Amino acid sequence: MLRHASKIFTFLHFKPTTSLFRTYCTNKNTTGYTQHLTSQQQEALNAISNKKSVFITGSAGTGKTFLVSIAIDILKNDVYKPGEVFVTSSTGIAACALYGQTLHSFAGIGLGVGHKHGLLEMVVRNSDAFERWKSVRALVIDDISMISGDLFDKLDYIARTLKGRVHKPWGGIQLIVSGDFFQLPPIMDDQYPFDRHFAFDAKCWNATFYLELELTPIFRQSEQEFIDLLQGVRRGRLNEEHLRILQQYCCKEPVDSSVTVPYLYPLNRDVKIVNDARLRSLNGKILKYTARDTGKKAKNLWKWEHNRGIAPKKLELGIGARVMLIKNMDVGVGLMKGATGTIVDFVEQTGKKSRGVFAKCLLPKVRFDSGLVHMIGPEEWHVMEGEKVLATRKQIPLILAWAISVHKCQGMTLDCLHTDLSKAFGDGMVYVALSRVRTLRGLYLSGFDSSKIKAHPKVLAFYNNHFGSKQ
Numbered sequence: 001m002l003r004h005a006s007k008i009f010t011f012l013h014f015k016p017t018t019s020l021f022r023t024y025c026t027n028k029n030t031t032g033y034t035q036h037l038t039s040q041q042q043e044a045l046n047a048i049s050n051k052k053s054v055f056i057t058g059s060a061g062t063g064k065t066f067l068v069s070i071a072i073d074i075l076k077n078d079v080y081k082p083g084e085v086f087v088t089s090s091t092g093i094a095a096c097a098l099y100g101q102t103l104h105s106f107a108g109i110g111l112g113v114g115h116k117h118g119l120l121e122m123v124v125r126n127s128d129a130f131e132r133w134k135s136v137r138a139l140v141i142d143d144i145s146m147i148s149g150d151l152f153d154k155l156d157y158i159a160r161t162l163k164g165r166v167h168k169p170w171g172g173i174q175l176i177v178s179g180d181f182f183q184l185p186p187i188m189d190d191q192y193p194f195d196r197h198f199a200f201d202a203k204c205w206n207a208t209f210y211l212e213l214e215l216t217p218i219f220r221q222s223e224q225e226f227i228d229l230l231q232g233v234r235r236g237r238l239n240e241e242h243l244r245i246l247q248q249y250c251c252k253e254p255v256d257s258s259v260t261v262p263y264l265y266p267l268n269r270d271v272k273i274v275n276d277a278r279l280r281s282l283n284g285k286i287l288k289y290t291a292r293d294t295g296k297k298a299k300n301l302w303k304w305e306h307n308r309g310i311a312p313k314k315l316e317l318g319i320g321a322r323v324m325l326i327k328n329m330d331v332g333v334g335l336m337k338g339a340t341g342t343i344v345d346f347v348e349q350t351g352k353k354s355r356g357v358f359a360k361c362l363l364p365k366v367r368f369d370s371g372l373v374h375m376i377g378p379e380e381w382h383v384m385e386g387e388k389v390l391a392t393r394k395q396i397p398l399i400l401a402w403a404i405s406v407h408k409c410q411g412m413t414l415d416c417l418h419t420d421l422s423k424a425f426g427d428g429m430v431y432v433a434l435s436r437v438r439t440l441r442g443l444y445l446s447g448f449d450s451s452k453i454k455a456h457p458k459v460l461a462f463y464n465n466h467f468g469s470k471q
């Protein structure tokens, strides 16, 4: 009781109290969050509310994204004007989750290829991008692991020049950067100088941050042996005990045959083949849902954003289809991103909510694995530029879920998953896949190859040097 009370005490004594309390209440009302902040999370928010640049890292499930969403609220409401805070991510999926845009589209640098002077000229010629750089006072970058050090330095150069403060890192813009370098790395490309592959390799990295913080308590998993195993996988170091546990979960079949476990594939191509084949094998009627996209400005840009976002343009569903919810609807009753279930019916829906968007106004009724049966109506996704809505997509918040890609499930928490670790490629992929699942009981492996579990030596060295974390 005392412990609980003191946690609330520290929570309420965080400055600015009003904003955090508002965030907390907002979260509670709309998504059912009821968490209290850890002292590390509070330390980060203290620095952020004092306009310091902060790098937040930590293992999967330590609450990085959760913390960043609170930080955004504080920055927009208590530190700056909403239009001075820009929220970005390396991928459209993560950007949509935080109601932001990709870093590339914020910056107005196209693919970001070429010399920094050329990119600066590109920004100056683009009045919208130029205006964004002029207005931005705080820039949030989530999922930093997929941004290269080369790009990080180029953006620092653009910021210094456009802000007219060439001696200040990022021209004095406050940076809130989060991510885990042990997860998916930047796509290898000849254009990146090898010595500046990771963002932490950037020449400006050390000068940029006032605080670099590694969050340690893990919230997604609670079994200690699973947490230890995941830490081993994260660092590419598996001991005999970890290998024995993975072996034990290899080729295990679901005990309850009525439970269908989603299969995680590294490649989208494989995901589509499996889902299409399974949908057609149901031999039932297939209903097609086409998303309604709106937004006048930068049509190509938002199409590009959405295509990397999570709501599909075209969605095919049928009775018996395995589906996954891709948006938090009501966390309190279990309608959260990542919840899986089966379509049991289609229900005719008249009225405003479904008008004109979906074929025959039939909405899917899903029996979730939790037992909850719920009709799923359309939801909206926005591509934001600061406070401005650039584009909106309206679609049923479901995807077929016999198979899912590792990239699509990033940031998600799953009750169970099936994967073949021997097919993984690249650093971090095995770790991202395994760390989605809450418990070892929910893990089904059809193979694993211990040589595929590896961490990049530079990433290991970065964490050892910066955080002294050698666990």
Ligand SMILES: Nc1ncnc2c1ncn2[C@@H]1O[C@H](COP(=O)(O)OP(=O)(O)OP(=O)(O)O)[C@@H](O)[C@H]1O
Pocket (backbone or CB within 6 Å): 033, 035, 036, 037, 038, 041, 058, 059, 060, 061, 062, 063, 064, 065, 066, 067, 180, 219, 220, 410, 411, 412, 413, 435
């Ligand atoms: N202080 C806290 N107390 C309790 N739960 C928390 C706390 N902070 C975060 N969580 C919960 O932990 C879970 C994981 O958080 P989140 O998705 O933000 O982790 P993450 O570090 O971004 O993970 P990943 O790297 O896999 O994307 C969420 O359900 C979140 O609500």
